[in-house]
Amino acid sequence: MKYYTTQISEKGNIAIDDTILVKDVPTTAGSRILEGFKPLFSAEAVTRLENKGYGISGKTNVGEFGLDLCGEFSYYSEKEAELYGAAAQLVADGDVHGALGVDMNGSPRRAAALSKVCFLKPTYGTVSRYGIVSCAASGEQLGVYAKNVNAVSEIMAVIAGHDEKDGTSLKNESYDYATDAPVSGKSVCIVKELLEKADEETRAKIVAFAEKLRAQGVKVDEISVDFFDIANTAWQILMTAETCNNVSRYDGVKYGFRAKEYRNIDELYINTRTEGFNFLTKAVILYGSDVLSKNRYDDCYGKSLKVRRVISEKFKELTEKYDAVLTPVCSKTAYEAYDIHEAFEKVFKESVFTAVANLIGTPALVSGGVQLLGKHFGESTLLSLAGAVERMGE
């Protein structure tokens, strides 16, 4: 198992997913296309951590551009698929205090759930995206892996806050990440439709988590919510389109990998990208290119933007009634190795649990193998609910 693509310091206590830049350290985003690329600057979140005395242990292996389930399709993996996420496992093993990852389509959340650690995908705009290998700008967000909610909260407090280098960064200088707000009297809902998509073991986890919440005086209802599938479809359309566009700069002209054989500029492009991207990325590029094409735009991309607005409203209504939504993160508690040709469909299916948070920019916290979704800036509520359960022990 290869955790690091580049190890920086054995004394470092924070691991950085290889989709995040650290100055002068090779950054690959798990792709051959960025082979040899060394950034000239560090991500804002990395700089903030270093300024507070945290040390960077190294760059953790990720699936190519974070498009897969949880890190199984990296160009830099040695042998078999890795199905638990490198950064999540380093945290689970206690090798590092925490790690940073980019949540673009749920990959770090799934890795955290399977590795039994926490991951917080915060509200969009609260953590600077300056210095991440951007794919889906409208919904990707930098988040934190850690062993418990207190460590998540501590690291979040360091990296969050306005950054003028990111035009989408919100103006607030700090946010509430308290993990000990009172939970008694709060209400949480379980979405029946999502529960049905998970296996028995996963469902049992949700039920157990709900019982612990009830023991803390939290009201838990099982309800029916109809928009998770459509939210997932809309996000896959936006995400593939934006990714197709953002990875189009990797063309072999400026940096990173360049094919050896080419006779003209067209061949340079084609051969470089054919050899540089894996099958999943190519599928995403084709899908994204299709939904942006002139005759498909209105039905696909344009409609997805409208769906985003509608779901944003519907989710707001839901979170006015409930303080959090309790859902599975993955359909099962462990994935088996599979062929990359099946990846696009597999990831699409699994993202039904994670996509809504990317689509509308709301926070999502993975803890104890389950997920809590909340309203914009509702991180403290999620951390406190998970914290209450965490403190009860097994």
Next chain:
Amino acid sequence: MNYEIVIGLETHVELDTQSKIFCSCGGHSSPKEPNDCVCPACSGMPGMLPVMNKHVVELAVTAGLMLNCEISRYTTFDKKNYYYPDLPCAYQITQLNHPICTNGCVSLQTSQGNRDIRIKQIHMEEDAGKLVHEGKHSYVDFNRTSVPLIEIVTQPDFHSAEEVLLYLNKLKSMFRSGGISECEEGAMRCDVNISVRPEGSEEFGVRTEIKNMSSFDAIERAIRYESQRHMDALEFGTEELVQETRRFDDVSGKTFAMRNKETEADYRYFPDANIMPIIIDDEWLEQIKATKPVAVDEKADAYREAGISEKEIEMLIHNNKLSKLLDDVIALGCGAKDAATWILTDCAGVLRKDGKSLSNLSINAEKLAAIIKLVDSGSINRNAGKKILIAVVEKDVDPVTYCKENGLDRKVDASAIESIIDKVINENPRALEDYKNGKEKAKQALFGACMKELKGAGNPAVIKELLESKLNNA
């Protein structure tokens, strides 16, 4: 058969900003060596995000105000996708859905009279880089990538190369006076859409687009060549016209079809999520209006209404200092037409004597207004006024004091004039005789004698009238 040429223009203008549109690299005029002026953002490296340069928005709004456009209060950016090595991200950030300015109008004074050209929209975008080909190799220079541009799109309202050139020259002088762009060589580039139809026809002919021309001379020649080609095709069936993109070859003076591959691309436009929508509120808009010159056309219209000649308007609207002086003098109660002559003819004359031009003029508006009022009230004549003007321009004297000290303002009341006229008539009995015998010239001689006695004081019209009545009653 007679044909009508129909032309629409898309004009790209590089803005004179200190820095590029989305990063802090220097603007268009800074770089010297290739790739001197490049950062991770404008060379397409991962991790960098575009940060909007507010000054670009302000200059684009100013351009919109000058072209009488509606200013969008909500404006957004889109990505235009295509692969070319001079485009480091493989997309260009531009505006498709919510451009910054729409529905403008600019009027041209052509040899056929006034013509209004409608402006469809103005949008902001980033420029691409440059390829340098040497032998078997091609090199990329990113100095120009992300230099801010505005693109001004007109409706198909032009009917000749003459009108197109008038328009481009007008844009150029407007943009210079508004601090938007110096419009140096290559900083203004045009795509020309052209079609030809039988005169009186409502339907448009087949349209071709000639891309990317930067010299006015080339634009003129291209329009002449291309419109003739269309007319020949319609009149003589020399070829079948197809809708296509063409390029103008400067050497042969002809246009050639470009490969379809370059022109039929689907650019897969979509909104740029990295740049938040820009809101232009009342406060910001007022700020931009206040710091920028008034829309030139508005000002020209006001001058025209006041009776100022076209030639003088031309001189005034492209020179903020002169038009400000004129506006101030008008505000002090002087007539616009007269004041314009004082500034553009009399002041210019004074400066010319010293080998200077109007650009050297520095005269206090109040002093100029005082001179004009002395003349208007009849207390001095125009020649005396000019004498005072010279003293004011050269020595910055106070006009009223100077006038008194040099006896120019000698107040002459009607009785004083009368007694002088009587004196002159009495001293020239011969002239009186001649006048009575019908010799008009005699009156002129007597008038001259009166003026001499009065030493230039007094209102000549009044003197003339009095003299006439005295002669007739004598």
